[in-house]
Amino acid sequence: xxxxxxxxxxxxxxxxxxxxxxxxxxxxxxxxxxxxxxxxxxxxxxxxxxxxxxxxxxxxxxxxxxxxxxxxxxxxxxxxxxxxxxxxxxxxxxxxxxxxxxxxxxxxxxx
Amino acid sequence: xxxxxxxxxxxxxxxxxxxxxxxxxxxxxxxxxxxxxxxxxxxxxxxxxxxxxxxxxxxxxxxxxxxxxxxxxxxxxxxxxxxxxxxxxxxxxxxxxxxxxxxxxxxxxxxxxxxxx
Numbered sequence: 001x002x003x004x005x006x007x008x009x010x011x012x013x014x015x016x017x018x019x020x021x022x023x024x025x026x027x028x029x030x031x032x033x034x035x036x037x038x039x040x041x042x043x044x045x046x047x048x049x050x051x052x053x054x055x056x057x058x059x060x061x062x063x064x065x066x067x068x069x070x071x072x073x074x075x076x077x078x079x080x081x082x083x084x085x086x087x088x089x090x091x092x093x094x095x096x097x098x099x100x101x102x103x104x105x106x107x108x109x110x111x
Numbered sequence: 112x113x114x115x116x117x118x119x120x121x122x123x124x125x126x127x128x129x130x131x132x133x134x135x136x137x138x139x140x141x142x143x144x145x146x147x148x149x150x151x152x153x154x155x156x157x158x159x160x161x162x163x164x165x166x167x168x169x170x171x172x173x174x175x176x177x178x179x180x181x182x183x184x185x186x187x188x189x190x191x192x193x194x195x196x197x198x199x200x201x202x203x204x205x206x207x208x209x210x211x212x213x214x215x216x217x218x219x220x221x222x223x224x225x226x227x228x
Contacts, residue, residue: 004154033216042117042204043155043219088154098145099217103154 004102011108018076022089029091117220134205141207144188149202195227
């Protein structure tokens with residue numbers, strides 16, 4: 001399928017905010033997701049947003065959705081060293097049953 | 112939250128042997144499970160969609176005779192890599208869709224690292 005685009009690498013200092021951006025491809029995607037993958041592990045669902053929403057906040061996480069530009073972002077407030085991981089955005093495809101993933105953004109949080 | 116397990120977590124085998132990987136949903140019923148393959152520093156590539164009680168649907172370019180999928184119950188799907196070769200070495204991740212949970216959300220297993228010598 002077409003590519004979901006993400007920046008590959010982001011480095012922030014502990015306590016700062018992190019913003020990870022994603023451009024998706026399918027304007028009919030019903031849900032958009034952010035997953036976190038720690039080294040050697042599977043993917044952990046962080047949050048999701050329904051396509052009729054512009055923003056969703058969940059504790060330190062804020063998701064912004066711009067449907068016109070097909071742009072999704074994940075903001076992590078007060079980033080901690082434990083947030084260091086790879087973050088994948090994903091769009092639902094094929095009537096929502098399958099997911100199309102970006103290549104992932106590697107977030108490094110330094111003390 | 113929904114938990115998905117995979118077994119084994121790591122396997123090393125000789126070329127030509129077959130390897131079976133199990134994916135289980137532990138606290139929910141999964142009518143649909145997915146199998147992904149992930150290369151180093153790459154995204155997840157969907158290999159196939161497995162529906163309980165029916166044949167799996169394979170993505171283009173994935174050999175169904177090479178990667179046998181069985182979804183015999185609502186909590187178990189298996190992926191068998193037949194006659195494995197070094198190019199099959201990869202990280203295989205399964206996910207399960209909780210039909211009763213957050214819509215269309217997949218919960219992922221911890222992955223299986225396959226190394227074929």
